[in-house]
Amino acid sequence: MTRSKALPYLLLAPATLFLCVFFLYPFVLVAHEAVTRDGAYTFANFRTMAEHWKFPATFWNTMLLAIVVVPLQLVLALTMASIVSRVESGRGAILYIFAIPLGISDLAAGLIWLAIFEQSGFLNTWLVGLGVADQPVMFLGYQSKLSIFVAVVLAEVWRATAIMMVILVAGMGLIPKEYGEAAEVFGASAWKRFTRVTLPLLRPSLQTAIILRVILAFEVFAVVAALGGTNLPVLMGETYHWQFALQDRNVAAAYAMLILAISIGFTLFFLYALRVPKEARP
């Protein structure tokens, strides 16, 4: 019996060890790097980061992207999930198609939308073909920040809605059908049933989906790199820039800490805002 008491710990040991060495410890390291320079504790790295001329734009671009992208994705993911959980035939095929972007790299997603938005791309072909534009428009040049932003939003919505959709479909599957049917008997419209029955019961999955998505939204990197280059600076891109081009690990670490702080802040906020009251838990 003593063997089977030790067994679970033996089985967990590799994973625990791995996460401690390659997950917890490195985060301690990066935190340490962010608050030191040449061996002395200092806030200089954060000051260098914040005083750089690009920083305000970088920070607000990232925030604005998250604020625009996540609600759009939430609506789209809810629509997709409702369709998938209601459709009778072809559910598997529809679900697979909706889930495809889940497996696509953010870099590939950026390149996919580059094919549409670049100057000799498909959007211009259609615009000129329809007579809307006389000649190809330059959407992704350094002077057209707004259209770069729109392209990045579209690419992000296209790429990362699937992850929310799958979580929400799973959550909708856990809601007993009887609730909706009971509401229908009492004359609730489809919209009422959705807002008064489905949405409140979906809260735990909504919480998971939103938290996951918001964290990923602050990690936006390759999509922006592919579509905007450095014309639309974002936090992760600047982290990379400081690490590589400017060879300043400490400032890159400060950026990492900032991204981490924002992620944790939003996680805590949504844990609180979308908490399920204790008495309502199953």
Place this chain on the structure above:
Amino acid sequence: MTAILADAPAAARWDSRRRAGRFLMFAAIVLLCAWVLLPIYLLIVNALSSPNEVTGFPKRMLPSFDTGSISFFINFAGVAKALWNSILVAALTMVLSIGIGAPAGYALSRFDFPGKEAFRFLVLMTRAFPLPLLALPLAVMFIRTGLDDTPVGLAIVHTTLALPFAVLITFSLFSGIPFELEEAAWTLGCTRLQAFWKVVMPLALPGIAASAVFAFTISWNEVFAAAVLTIENRTLTAFLLQSLNVSPLYLKFAGGAALVVPALIFIFAVRKYLFAMWGIANR
């Protein structure tokens, strides 16, 4: 219900409303499928056109099935090696995350022990962290240990991304296999290991394969850590990212297609298990 709706106009109204609803639903499905598939199609069209067509204007909506872009991509200096590195790193990630994650998933599903919740918390916590950032401190750590710019080093970072999924998927897999089956095997004289190997393993194998494919996909797609941690041994994503500024359009699109097409196959292979991966995220 039909008896209540006996009066004809109401029934007709009901009927037309239902039909309108069904039409709306159908339209939404078609529209959303097009939203997902059309951009991928356009990338494939570009990849299957000649370099001149890719940079030319206007674009044709059908590919010319010219292999010029693709052969340029394949023969471009560094691409073959980058492809090989991507596969190598992804395979290592797959082996590491399943090898470490599956035992943990099994332990979580079969035992109750002090510290179980703490471990689950550790695994779930990884999701609240921007994991690609790990590449920054690990770059230093790897230089000290000689792991810098090696497939193994990058695979370790990718394993931190894939491990939580591996643990959670295998946990739900093993939970779905009745413990009684194992017990029956023990009473028939199997040791614990034999029972696991001969009874549980065959049942769990398809699911484990799916989570292995998922781990492979995570690594295959990862950009930031790959770009930070590799210089000579770049993966395909790192190669494409670092040559964004200098490479011609047709190289980018052929490279994009090279990233997307395997991903399509991977997702198709694991489609049955998508929910096991994310459904448990609700608990």
